[in-house]
Each structure stands twice: as structure tokens, then as C-alpha cells.
Amino acid sequence: MEPLETAALCLATFVVVLLFGRHLRHRRRYNRPPGPRPWPIIGNLNLIGPLPHRSIHALSRKYGPIMQIWLGSKPVVVGSSIEMAEAFLKTHDATIAGRPKFAAGKYTTYNYSDITWSPYGPYWRQARRMCLMELFSAKRLESYEYIRREELKAMLKELHDSANKSILLKDHLSTLSLNVISRMVLGKKYTERSENGAVSPEEFRKMLDELFLLNGVLNIGDFIPWLDFLDLQGYIKRMKAVSKKFDRFLEHLLDEHNERRKGVEDYVAKDMVDVLLQLADDPNLEVKLERHGVKAFTQDLIAGGTESSAVTVEWTMSELLKKPKLIKKAIEELDRVIGRERWVEEQDIPNLPYINAIMKETMRLHPVTPMLVPRQAREDCKIGGYDIPKGTQILVSTWTIGRDPSIWDNPDEFEPERFIIGKEKDIDVKGHDFELLPFGAGRRMCPGYSLGLKVIQTSLANLLQGFHWKLPENTKEEELDMEEIFGLSTPKKLPLKVVVHPRLSPYLY
Numbered sequence: 001m002e003p004l005e006t007a008a009l010c011l012a013t014f015v016v017v018l019l020f021g022r023h024l025r026h027r028r029r030y031n032r033p034p035g036p037r038p039w040p041i042i043g044n045l046n047l048i049g050p051l052p053h054r055s056i057h058a059l060s061r062k063y064g065p066i067m068q069i070w071l072g073s074k075p076v077v078v079g080s081s082i083e084m085a086e087a088f089l090k091t092h093d094a095t096i097a098g099r100p101k102f103a104a105g106k107y108t109t110y111n112y113s114d115i116t117w118s119p120y121g122p123y124w125r126q127a128r129r130m131c132l133m134e135l136f137s138a139k140r141l142e143s144y145e146y147i148r149r150e151e152l153k154a155m156l157k158e159l160h161d162s163a164n165k166s167i168l169l170k171d172h173l174s175t176l177s178l179n180v181i182s183r184m185v186l187g188k189k190y191t192e193r194s195e196n197g198a199v200s201p202e203e204f205r206k207m208l209d210e211l212f213l214l215n216g217v218l219n220i221g222d223f224i225p226w227l228d229f230l231d232l233q234g235y236i237k238r239m240k241a242v243s244k245k246f247d248r249f250l251e252h253l254l255d256e257h258n259e260r261r262k263g264v265e266d267y268v269a270k271d272m273v274d275v276l277l278q279l280a281d282d283p284n285l286e287v288k289l290e291r292h293g294v295k296a297f298t299q300d301l302i303a304g305g306t307e308s309s310a311v312t313v314e315w316t317m318s319e320l321l322k323k324p325k326l327i328k329k330a331i332e333e334l335d336r337v338i339g340r341e342r343w344v345e346e347q348d349i350p351n352l353p354y355i356n357a358i359m360k361e362t363m364r365l366h367p368v369t370p371m372l373v374p375r376q377a378r379e380d381c382k383i384g385g386y387d388i389p390k391g392t393q394i395l396v397s398t399w400t401i402g403r404d405p406s407i408w409d410n411p412d413e414f415e416p417e418r419f420i421i422g423k424e425k426d427i428d429v430k431g432h433d434f435e436l437l438p439f440g441a442g443r444r445m446c447p448g449y450s451l452g453l454k455v456i457q458t459s460l461a462n463l464l465q466g467f468h469w470k471l472p473e474n475t476k477e478e479e480l481d482m483e484e485i486f487g488l489s490t491p492k493k494l495p496l497k498v499v500v501h502p503r504l505s506p507y508l509y
Contacts, residue, residue, distance in 0.1 A: 098377065312362055323414060
């Protein structure tokens with residue numbers, strides 16, 4: 001064939017393919033939600049700043065309660081109203097219950113083997129049942145109440161010993177959360193190193209912070225796949241490094257537990273790792289729970305149970321210290337209901353409506369996850385009159401919903417009274433009221449939310465009951481920094497420094 005004929009044939013083939021492609025695109029034309037016009041290659045990544053939840057909040061105000069943005073080559077639909085949250089998390093819950101395959105899930109959770117990042121299917125459904133029926137059942141959580149009580153009193157004693165000194169509150173809150181969850185999950189405190197030389201307590205805390213950060217970052221390779229191998233931001237390198245550190249720790253932990261169980265008939269589980277290992281031995285499981293799955297779930301339990309409560313209580317105390325009159329109201333309720341002769345117990349919480357109102361208001365203004373963990377459409381669907389093609393990533397902006405003036409009066413103000421006497425007084429945080437979704441809703445709701453609530457409520461109540469709170473001498477209420485860091489959670493950028501003065505007798509510790 002002559003060169004000219006060859007060129008003509010190639011050109012004709014190209015035209016046919018181009019026309020056929022245009023025909024297919026025309027046939028599959030979608031009525032997508034409104035949104036900013038994307039740039040080639042990067043999509044709308046140029047509009048996303050260092051705090052993505054704030055960038056998306058601003059875009060939602062411009063384009064409406066359902067919008068589409070393009071992160072690289074990936075379409076992302078954002079819902080930022082009660083109606084859209086309900087549509088995504090209830091009406092179409094099963095349709096968009098998938099998870100995008102981000103690098104974080106691949107490298108930090110044993111190739112999507114944990115509860116958070118595992119794809120929707122038999123493995124995930126089995127994991128969810130295990131959480132609800134075994135790990136976080138009311139009976140099991142009740143059996144661990146003594147642990148929560150002991151660790152809380154230990155923290156209060158440490159605060160008492162630090163009286164009249166400037167301290168970082170988060171250090172104490174993180175230690176409380178980590179001690180509680182490590183005793184429940186691992187059977188011992190993370191500070192009890194014994195023969196386990198895998199990580200020091202300080203390194204363990206850094207590992208958890210790194211894990212949460214890396215599971216929430218915008219990794220360029222997730223959205224522009226052909227750049228993934230370059231690891232332009234260095235995130236994948238960090239993911240692999242923290243994963244190796246966790247794996248060494250978890251391998252030692254499982255070996256330790258298996259040694260303890262060896263040769264013991266009718267062994268009674270002493271902690272959640274024991275429960276997971278017993279489930280792994282169950283031949284009747286629908287999907288075999290492998291060793292890497294046990295490690296992934298254990299890591300999930302430790303990380304999820306540590307971060308949310310410490311972050312929430314720190315934000316709460318920061319808001320209260322900006323408005324001391326609110327602390328006075330809380331103390332009046334505590335003195336009236338509890339008195340000053342004992343500490344607050346978990347069973348007292350239903351009788352402390354103002355404490356609960358303070359907690360809800362913090363979760364409204366400072367949601368631990370300002371955008372719920374991304375979902376993915378498992379098939380085509382139509383929401384709000386718009387087409388959502390299969391594979392589209394879905395975000396629910398709890399940050400925007402919590403600041404919606406059509407829902408909340410004075411949405412930018414910290415006003416716990418709204419949950420006492422306002423129109424919002426019947427709103428709860430358990431996934432049924434879409435105005436307030438700190439733990440999500442639907443199938444992908446956080447399975448351990450009941451544990452988180454117990455730790456947050458009792459620690460907050462006892463901090464307020466047991467101590468007077470002040471900012472350091474050189475810090476004024478109006479100067480208190482309220483910026484956050486973005487990751488899978490949003491802790492304060494600058495940890496809260498406080499000075500405490502005991503209110504209760506030291507004989508109660």
C-alpha cells in the first residue's frame with residue numbers, strides 16, 4: 001500500500017472513531033449538577049485550598065445545595081443541605097454506598113481491608129455486622145465501663161496535679177482516649193510497653209496523627225491517575241512508612257494474643273482483639289477473616305476511638321473559654337443535678353441537658369469530619385433532578401449544613417441554648433436528623449459512635465464539674481486561635497493552652 005493511501009486510511013479511521021465517540025457521548029449525555037467550569041487535566045483542583053472543606057463550602061454557596069466539581073479527571077458531587085444529605089444517606093443509601101479506591105485505603109489499611117475503606121459487598125457487610133453485634137454491642141460496651149471510669153479519674157488526677165500551671169489540654173485528652181481504647185481493644189494501655197518495643201508511646205501518638213492526616217489529604221494521584229507513580233506530594237511514601245510502623249506493632253500484638261489463647265479450651269475474650277481472633281477462627285463466616293483483616297480492623301478501632309473524642313472536647317473547651325458565662329451555666333446544672341461530693345457517671349448524662357447541648361453545638365460548628373468520608377455511586381441514579389453516573393464520588397458537607405442560616409439562627413455563633421429552647425431542641429446526633437451528622441448516617445455511619453458519645457459526654461461533664469478554667473495570663477478570650485488542620489479529622493491548628501484550678505475535693509480522686 002502506498003504511503004498516501006496508508007495516510008488516507010488512517011485519517012478515515014480516525015474520523016470514524018471520532019464520530020462514533022461523539023455519537024456515544026451524545027447518547028450518554030448526562031444532566032449533571034451545576035458547578036464551576038473545569039480546566040483541562042486538573043479539573044477544579046485550582047479552586048481547592050489548604051482547607052478543602054472551606055473551599056467546598058464557598059463553592060456550595062455559589063452553586064447550590066447539589067453541585068459537581070471535577071478533581072482532576074474525577075467527577076465529585078457535593079451535597080450541602082438537609083435534603084441532599086437525606087437523599088444521599090437514606091433514599092439512595094445503597095446505591096451510593098461504595099468507596100473510591102484512594103491510595104490511603106490501599107497503603108494504610110491492608111489494601112482496603114478495614115471498615116472505613118473496604119468496598120461495599122459481602123466483606124464489608126460482614127464487618128459491619130461484627131461491629132454492631134460483637135465489638136460495639138450495648139452489652140460489651142457496658143462491660144468496659146469500669147475501664148472508662150478508671151481512665152477518666154486518672155486523667156482528672158493528672159489535671160489536679162497540674163493545677164495552676166499552663167498545660168496543653170489535648171495531651172491529657174489524647175492520653176485519656178488512647179488509654180481507654182487501647183485497654184478495650186488491646187487489653188492494656190499503650191503506655192505499658194513491657195516487652196513490646198515496637199513503638200514508644202510518643203511515636204504511637206505521632207503514628208495516629210499521621211494516619212488521620214494521610215487518610216484525609218487530597219492526593220493528586222487519586223484524581224490524576226497517570227501522575228500517581230510520581231508521588232508529587234510525597235504522600236504515598238509517607239503512607240507506606242506509617243503502614244510499616246503499624247504493621248510491626250500489630251504483628252507483635254496478634255502474636256501476643258494468640259500465645260495467650262493457645263491450648264485454652266473455652267477461652268473467654270478479654271478484649272476486642274480476642275473477639276476478632278475468635279471470629280477469624282469461625283468456619284461459618286460468610287467471608288474468611290484473614291490475619292491482615294484482623295490487623296486492619298484493630299488499627300481502625302484504635303485510630304477511630306482515639307481521635308474523635310479528644311478533638312471534640314478540645315474544641316468544646318476552646319469555645320467555652322471564649323464565652324465564660326456558658327461555663328457558669330454548665331456548672332450550675334452540674335451542682336444542681338450532681339452536687340460536689342462525687343464525679344459524674346455515665347448514667348448521669350441523660351439528666352444533664354445543658355452538657356448535651358454544649359456537645360451538640362460543638363459538633364455542629366466543629367464536626368470531626370467536615371466532609372463525610374467520600375462515597376461512590378455503584379450505579380447510575382438521579383438525585384435532585386440531576387444525573388449521577390456510576391463511579392461518581394459523593395461528598396456530604398456537614399461543615400456547610402452546620403452553617404446553613406435556613407436551618408440555624410446565628411449559625412456562626414456558639415449558642416448551646418438552641419438545643420434547649422430553640423427549634424433545634426429535638427435534633428440528635430445518631431444519624432436520624434440530617435441537620436447534625438457528626439458520625440454520618442445510613443449504612444456507612446460510624447459503627448462506634450455510641451462509644452465516642454460516652455467518652456465525650458462524661459469527660460466534658462467532669463472537666464467542667466471538677467475544675468475552674470482560665471486561659472494563660474497573656475491570652476485574651478478574643479485572641480484565642482480557632483483555626484483548624486484538615487485531614488480525616490479537623491483538630492485545632494494550635495493546641496489549646498489552659499490553666500486549671502480544682503473545684504472538687506482532692507479526696508474524690
